[in-house]
Amino acid sequence: MKELNKRLVKFLCMGLCAGLISTAAAQETEAQKRGEEIAAQCVVCHGQQGNSTVPAFPKLAGQNEKYLLKQLKDMKKGLRPVPEMSAMLANLSDQNLNDLAIYYSKQAITLEGADPKLVELGEKLYRGGNLKTQVSACSACHGPQGKGMSAAGFPALSGQHANYTVAQLKAFRTAAREDQEGKKRENDPGSMMRSISKNLTDAEIIALSSYLSGLH
Ligand code: HEC
Ligand code: HEC
Incomplete structure (x- = not known):
């Protein structure tokens, strides 16, 4: 009986864990999709998929999520002032910023060429x-x-x-x-x-x- 209970617990746990993992993955995909929609506002400066073609605007593609979210929050709070973005950020919620960070972290960055002399x-x-x-x-x-x-x-x-x-x-x-x-x-x-x-x-x-x- 004891053995059976153990097996039952193990079985239930496996199902639950698999369920939790697939729910987390699905939630991340949803966040990425929402992020992509909001990112339409950012394309003009940060480029398609976050690969800006204008050297003054940073590329965001492939940057890690934690760093992106910190910068977005810092910029929104004025700890890192970016006048070009302040009006836009004032209208975005924490959830929006989170979704944007997930979206950009999943894109692939393009490389530039280094000057061989440097x-x-x-x-x-x-x-x-x-x-x-x-x-x-x-x-x-x-x-x-x-x-x-x-x-x-x-x-x-x-x-x-x-x-x-x-x-x-x-x-x-x-x-x-x-x-x-x-x-x-x-x-x-x-x-x-x-x-x-x-x-x-x-x-x-x-x-x-x-x-x-x-x-x-
Ligand atoms: C009008 C142009 C413009 C728009 C639109 C814009 N940004 Fe920016 N963004 C900038 C500039 C300029 C900087 C760099 C500021 C600096 O020099 O510190 C920047 C910096 C950033 C950074 C910091 C990158 C890093 O590597 O530290 C993030 C993240 C970012 N923007 C996200 C966004 C998102 C998300 C949107 C859309 C909601 C957006 N930006 C819209 C101009 C823009
Ligand atoms: C002790 C760890 C550490 C070392 C060593 C370090 N960095 Fe950093 N660097 C950081 C952290 C942390 C940040 C992010 C700061 C923030 O949150 O704004 C950063 C940010 C940057 C950024 C801004 C990136 C962006 O997208 O805006 C540049 C550029 C950079 N570092 C270049 C360098 C260079 C070049 C060196 C060597 C000369 C260097 N770092 C050494 C920790 C380090």
């Missing part, structure tokens, strides 16, 4: 940092191929437009230094990117950004 410096900094100026290796957090770390919400950088990456690194650096003026980006948790970019030179920023646009 690859050596870019790669050296990306993989080894700069000991002299205390710049940490980027690959430790953004991964050996620039795919990021989805569980930690560290963004993917590979394939991104170099112009956009340059602007972001400068914005982190400006936020970390008193002697620089311009756009600031201050929503990095624990000042991680502000302290890393603080001592990057313009030439290093350009080399890194070019290298990353083609990294895969």
Whole structure:
């Protein structure tokens, strides 16, 4: 009897778990579909399937869900001010933002081409940092191929437009230094990117950004 009970419990559990897994998958597909509908408003700047063709607008395709959702919420709250998007974000609910993050994370990013003259410096900094100026290796957090770390919400950088990456690194650096003026980006948790970019030179920023646009 005891054995039978055990088997019964096991059987019921298996059915329940399989059911739960398929329900979760179905819910994700639904969220992705809703996200795709809302994303029609974003195409003008971020391109079809999140592959923007305008270097000033970031590609969103294939970016991890956790990072995307954090940025959308930060931008909506004004922690990362993006004037081009504020009116639009004011009309979107948390559920909408969640659906958008799921949708874009499921798309595939296109690659750009790195400038061959900048690859050596870019790669050296990306993989080894700069000991002299205390710049940490980027690959430790953004991964050996620039795919990021989805569980930690560290963004993917590979394939991104170099112009956009340059602007972001400068914005982190400006936020970390008193002697620089311009756009600031201050929503990095624990000042991680502000302290890393603080001592990057313009030439290093350009080399890194070019290298990353083609990294895969
Ligand atoms: C009018 C142009 C425009 C539209 C429309 C627009 N965005 Fe943006 N978006 C931008 C710009 C510009 C930035 C980069 C801002 C900066 O330099 O920090 C950006 C940044 C982002 C980022 C941060 C990307 C990253 O890698 O950190 C996300 C996520 C994003 N947009 C999502 C969306 C979504 C979702 C929509 C539609 C609901 C949308 N945007 C509509 C212009 C636009
Ligand atoms: C200790 C971990 C860590 C290291 C090392 C690191 N990063 Fe980051 N990086 C982050 C985090 C976390 C964010 C997201 C910040 C946020 O939430 O806004 C980020 C964001 C970025 C972004 C913005 C991406 C976007 O889509 O807007 C760029 C570009 C970037 N990092 C480049 C670099 C480069 C280049 C290096 C090496 C010089 C580097 N990072 C080293 C953790 C790290």
